[in-house]
Amino acid sequence: MKDYSLKSGERYHTLDLNLVGGDHLWRYRYAASRVNEREGALFGADIFCGSGYGAALVARETNATILAIDGSEEGIAIASQKLHDPNIIWAAKLFPFNLPDASFDFIMCMESIEHVKDHETFFWTLAKSLKKGGQLFISCPNESVMPYSGYKWHYRHFLPEEVRSMAEQFGLEETHAFSTVCCGLKDGKVAIFYPHQMTNDQPRDVEAGDTMFFEFRKP
Numbered sequence: 033m034k035d036y037s038l039k040s041g042e043r044y045h046t047l048d049l050n051l052v053g054g055d056h057l058w059r060y061r062y063a064a065s066r067v068n069e070r071e072g073a074l075f076g077a078d079i080f081c082g083s084g085y086g087a088a089l090v091a092r093e094t095n096a097t098i099l100a101i102d103g104s105e106e107g108i109a110i111a112s113q114k115l116h117d118p119n120i121i122w123a124a125k126l127f128p129f130n131l132p133d134a135s136f137d138f139i140m141c142m143e144s145i146e147h148v149k150d151h152e153t154f155f156w157t158l159a160k161s162l163k164k165g166g167q168l169f170i171s172c173p174n175e176s177v178m179p180y181s182g183y184k185w186h187y188r189h190f191l192p193e194e195v196r197s198m199a200e201q202f203g204l205e206e207t208h209a210f211s212t213v214c215c216g217l218k219d220g221k222v223a224i225f226y227p228h229q230m231t232n233d234q235p236r237d238v239e240a241g242d243t244m245f246f247e248f249r250k251p
Contacts, residue, residue, distance in 0.1 A: 034147075034185070036126070038107040042147065042185045043082035045107070047114060052085055054233030055212035056142065059245055060086040062210075062235075063140050063169040064093040066247065074137040077101065079158065080144045084111030084122070090140065091119045099136075101125050127154055131161035138167040143243065145172050146186040152198060159202035162250040168204060170195070171245040174211060177221060178242040192238055195246060204248035211241030 038045045044052050067074060067090065074096040078087040080103060087100035088111075097119045102108050108124040127148050139158050148154040158168055173180070175189040183189075196206060213232045220240075238244055 034103075036104045036106075038083065038104050038110065040104075040185075043080075043102075043104065043107065044085065045083050047083055047085050047088070047111070049085060049089070053214055055214045055243060056086070057089070058212060058233040058235065059142055059169070059171055060089045060140070061093070062245075062247075063138070063167075064090045066167060066169075067094045067096055067138055070137065073097070075099075075135065076138040076140065077131070077136050077161075078140045078142075079131075080141070080147070081107075081111070083107050084115055084120070086140065086142060087111075087120055088115045088117055091117050096137070097121070099123065101129075103127075127157075129157075131157055133160050134163050136161050136166055137163055138169065141168070141170045143171055143173075145170065146183075146189060149187050151187070155198045156202050159199070159204055159248075159250065162204075164250055166250045167207070168199075168248040168250075169245070170248070171212075171243055174239070174242055174244045176239065177211075177217070178215065179221070190244070192244060195244065199246070199248045203250060205251055207247040207249050209238040209247070210235035210245045211238045212236065212243050212245060213241040215242050217242070 076096045077099040081100040103126045105124040112122040173189040180189040
C-alpha cells in the first residue's frame with residue numbers, strides 16, 4: 033500500500049522555498065516564465081502538487097488560476113489552510129480520475145508520472161484536457177542516469193524516447209527538453225542522493241541529468 037501522508041518521503045512537505053531543492057524550483061519558475069509569454073487570464077493545473085509550493089509560486093508569478101491536485105489529503109488540507117491564494121483551487125484525488133476535455137491552457141506535472149502504475153492512461157488524461165495551443169510541463173526520472181531498482185515510491189523510470197513516444201501518441205509536439213540533477217553523479221549514473229539539494233538549478237541536455245523535463249504543446 034502506498035503511503036499518501038505528507039511526510040511519507042514522496043514529496044517535499046515544506047512550504048518554505050528555502051528548503052526546496054533548486055532543481056524543483058527551477059522547473060516551476062521555467063513553467064511560470066513560459067506561461068507569462070501568453071496573454072489573457074489562463075487556467076492551469078498542477079498534478080500532483082505535493083505540498084503546494086509550486087502551484088503557489090506559479091500563481092504568484094502569473095495571471096493564471098490553477099487547479100492543484102494531490103493524493104495526500106493531509107497535504108491539500110494544510111495547503112488550503114496556509115496558502116490563501118484566491119487563484120488556486122485545491123483538491124485531494126488519487127488516480128485514476130478524469131479531467132475535463134480541452135479545458136486547461138497549461139498543465140504542470142512534476143515528478144509524478146513515475147508514481148502512477150497506469151502511466152499511459154495518466155499521460156492521455158493530461159493530454160486530452162489541454163486546450164488547443166495548451167502546454168504540458170512534465171518531469172520524471174531518467175532511466176539511463178537513475179536506473180529503476182525497486183524505488184520504494186515509484187513504479188518505473190523512463191527513457192527520453194519513451195516520454196516522447198507517449199507525447200506523440202497523444203497528439204502533443206515537443207517544444208523544449210532539458211534535464212536537471214538532484215543527485216551526485218559518477219560516470220553518468222546516480223551515485224549519491226541528496227534529498228535537500230539546494231543548488232542544482234541549472235538546466236542540462238535532456239540526456240545528461242537524472243530528472244528529465246519536457247515542455248509539450250497541443251497543436
